[in-house]
Amino acid sequence: MSKNSYSFERSQQLISRLHELVPGGGHTYSKGLDQFPYNSPQLIKSAKGAYCLDVDGNRFLDWAMGNRVFILGHGDEDVNDAVKAAIDQGVNYTRPGLLELEVAEYLLGLHPWAGMVKFGKNGSDVTTAAIKLARAATGRKLVAVCGDHPFFSTHDWFIGATQMDAGVPAEESGWTVKFRYNDIASVEELFARYPGQIAALILEPVKNDEPVDDFLQRLRDITKREGTVLVFDEMIAAMRFHPLGAHHLYGVQPDLATYGKAVSNGFSFSFLIGDKELMKLGGLQHDKPRVFLLSQTHASETVGLAACMATMRKCIAEDVSAYVWRLGRQMKEGFQALAGSVGVADHVRIIGFDCNPQILCTRADGTYWPELHTSFHEEVVAAGVLIPWISITSAHGHTELERTFDALRAGMEKVNRVLNSDMDVVSTYQGEAVKPVFRKYN
Ligand SMILES: Cc1ncc(COP(=O)(O)O)c(C=O)c1O
Incomplete structure (x- = not known):
């Protein structure tokens, strides 16, 4: 027509x-x-x-801008200049790089509620890392996801709970359970049905609707009461609602938060940030079982790190x-x-x-x-x-x-x-x- x-x-x-x-x-x-x-x-x-x-x-x-991966438009010159300068210093080193320290300090300075940060290349890297950390810390198996939010990860813990679950063992699919946004009764119902079994509760702090009846704060209270790790996925909301994410506007702090997409204006970068006691389980300074938390060949590649710092600085300044x-x-x-x-x-x-x-x-x-x-x-x-x-x-x-x-x-x-x-x-x-x-x- x-x-x-x-x-x-x-x-x-x-x-x-x-x-x-x-x-x-x-x-x-x-x-x-x-x-x-x-x-x-x-x-x-x-x-x-x-x-x-x-x-x-x-x-x-x-208006789509990739999968919502831009906040400054395609090919922003300032971000590109920062990336070009990083390329000239070499893009991946044999030991950790100075830029890793600088970006960690920068991000933790912006997020004083959090104690540590770890980098990835895709959003799925960090949401899956958050789930792994929560399971390791709690010794529990189940993950509660918000069923009104379309996507959290390309990995099996999430894909197994969708219609497109071929290749995911049914057992694993069964470990992901769902609650509804703004429906606190559906959350309480999960905790009543699976007492002491839910490792993490993950959602986008906001999607299309305002949280009602203190929904986010009540999630915070319930997850504290139940010993469950609260994860806010800020992949889409960060930079748009606020550079630090939507949860910042509602004054509710999660245990862990995940960021990606527009934080680096189209370059591949993501980060998991949160509570130090949890995050340090992925490190060398504890005597608990070691957690394989995001160890990726390309996570410290300087291009993404430089792009993130340049994007966030520009977005905040302007x-x-x-x-x-x-x-x-x-x-x-x-x-x-x-x-x-x-x-x-x-x-x-x-x-x-x-x-x-x-x-x-x-x-x-x-x-x-x-x-x-x-x-x-x-x-x-x-x-x-x-x-x-x-x-x-x-x-x-x-x-x-x-x-x-x-x-x-x-x-x-x-x-x-x-x-x-x-x-x-x-x-x-x-x-x-x-x-x-x-x-x-x-
Ligand atoms: C809310 C949310 N979380 C996580 C992801 C996964 O990010 P990625 O595709 O970078 O792995 C997406 C991707 O669309 C998303 O929208």
Whole structure:
């Protein structure tokens, strides 16, 4: 239904080849063919600021920013300069490097609640390390995860509890149990059902909703009472809600917190930070059983360390979080006004916090409608805007916002036309509707 002025000739040839060579045609399932309308860019050649360019030379305004790994936009010059300077000093040494000490001191200075920090390359490295540490410290097996939050790790303790659990022993899947966000009764119920068995409770401190009835503080109290390690996963929230993470805004301290994604503006880096008594179990200065806590060939690579320090320093100095909150508010207000004026407010919604909004295409009862999502986004992409999820950065400004409103209007007008006709939504886009990543079969 939508007319795409782009040509994807080269993209189509190359993406087919990539699918022949690489399972899933890439290295992150959420970037897969089944996650985007057919007319989305297939293979990206380069990106700068708020824009990306595909191999056919088509240019898109990018709000997704990888898997939300940017806060200063693609290719920020200050971060790149810091990384280049680090490269010139050598990227990986035979013994620990000076930069490891400098970044540890910097991060612990920012997080005075924590006593020690350890580095990784991906978010999953550090969430899994937090779980291992909690199991080692408590001698317990079970992990309680927030079932409303989509992702914590590529490792078996989490993947085993999803639909896509092939290859994970059922026994391990059974060790992960779930509670609901803002539902303290579901948390109490887990502790009543598994007394003395839950090693860790992990959640994003906030996702799309405000914590109600002191939810975070009550989790803190319950986990203390039960001797369970409380882990806040700040992977998405940090830098957007606040450079130190969302928990900082609510004044509730976990035992361990995990950071990655935007903390290093696209470079590969993550860190686990937290309570000294727990963290030192991964070290050499105790007489308890040794915990293999994050020992990775590339964790001390200087590129990620330099990128993290440069990103955090710049974001704090320029108060980028405040900018993200402001631009996000303008996006939400403009979106809601548009949806109202086009008459699709019950179907094309923007939810979540101003600093981290999400577009949601729904049936009238508010449930997610993947076919409508595909139809809507096909039109938005045809207008050159890639907005499957939203990562506002300092590289996005009013020009990008205005261009996005034009694209959103086109998408909303299409939705309005479709819903006010006897057309089946499925006939209003090419190819297949987007599918959930976590499904049993293709
Ligand atoms: C909240 C959260 N935690 C952990 C992860 C895992 O991070 P990574 O993909 O860097 O391993 C993600 C990734 O999307 C995430 O969103």
